[in-house]
């Protein structure tokens with residue numbers, strides 16, 4: 001359920017274009033606007049290459065926006081990061097968890113040093129004992145134990161490594177965590193454990209999440225609201241249950257139809273909607289509605305006029321000429 005409608009993050013008309021070979025422009029994020037409320041999990045979903053990570057990294061201020069802006073508690077992230085002190089504080093408040101917990105952990109550092117890196121940078125421990133105590137607490141918080149502190153990342157399983165990544169993010173007591181496909185590389189049984197851990201931590205620490213994923217299966221359990229992205233744009237944004245029960249955008253229906261159902265009867269009845277053709281290139285996205293080349297319900301207007309994201313029902317926004 002949506003707990004609170006006070007925005008922690010406001011993304012307004014955000015564009016991120018990359019200049020690629022032959023003086024072409026790749027529109028990775030093209031005019032995206034949404035808010036993330038304090039204490040909620042906002043899920044951002046869409047196929048590979050639709051611009052999810054670029055959106056996340058621009059919100060973090062790791063890459064510069066082409067235009068538009070991101071506000072964190074009303075403060076401009078991109079602009080705010082120009083002052084050294086603001087930048088350091090923003091980097092503490094916003095943390096990231098990555099898809100590949102192995103590649104994102106330095107193999108030559110002990111778990112203890114990996115977790116304590118942020119503590120050291122931000123001077124959050126009074127002395128060595130305090131630092132160690134914090135590391136032990138964090139390990140226990142994520143379901144590991146203090147014996148793990150002096151080991152190296154390769155000694156852990158994928159799920160355990162993701163727990164180390166979570167402990168590292170928590171070490172600096174962030175208010176906001178961007179989790180970029182944090183469970184995609186894990187076995188299904190482990191995925192649920194990591195999602196549950198993230199949910200528990202959110203309740204205990206009132207953390208706000210941006211949870212990025214390429215399919216809708218796990219996102220439902222963790223997200224309060226979900227934005228569906230296609231080729232750099234948000235095509236539907238809705239309260240999580242509503243999105244699953246009454247999806248409006250034809251592309252959302254495609255993504256939902258791809259989720260296998262646990263119940264064999266519903267699974268047998270599941271009709272997979274396969275969109276026509278391949279995803280077009282973000283270098284030359286289709287005119288009008290970007291999805292029209294693949295949409296089973298495309299009309300003439302879809303080829304020429306770009307639909308706006310409109311509030312169709314309570315807690316549900318959709319960019320589609322059908323509505």
Ligand SMILES: Nc1ncnc2c1ncn2[C@@H]1O[C@H](COP(=O)(O)OP(=O)(O)OP(=O)(O)O)[C@@H](O)[C@H]1O
Pocket residue numbers: 018019020026027028046047048049050051052053054055214282
């Ligand atoms: N630094 C860059 N230079 C040029 N193009 C880039 C750069 N970073 C991303 N892109 C392109 O921008 C588009 C969006 O990429 P992005 O990584 O944001 O997608 P994604 O939705 O996170 O995909 P995935 O699910 O594969 O992680 C892609 O076409 C990608 O090739």
Ligand SMILES: [Mg+2]
Pocket residue numbers: 052053054180
């Ligand atoms: Mg990505």
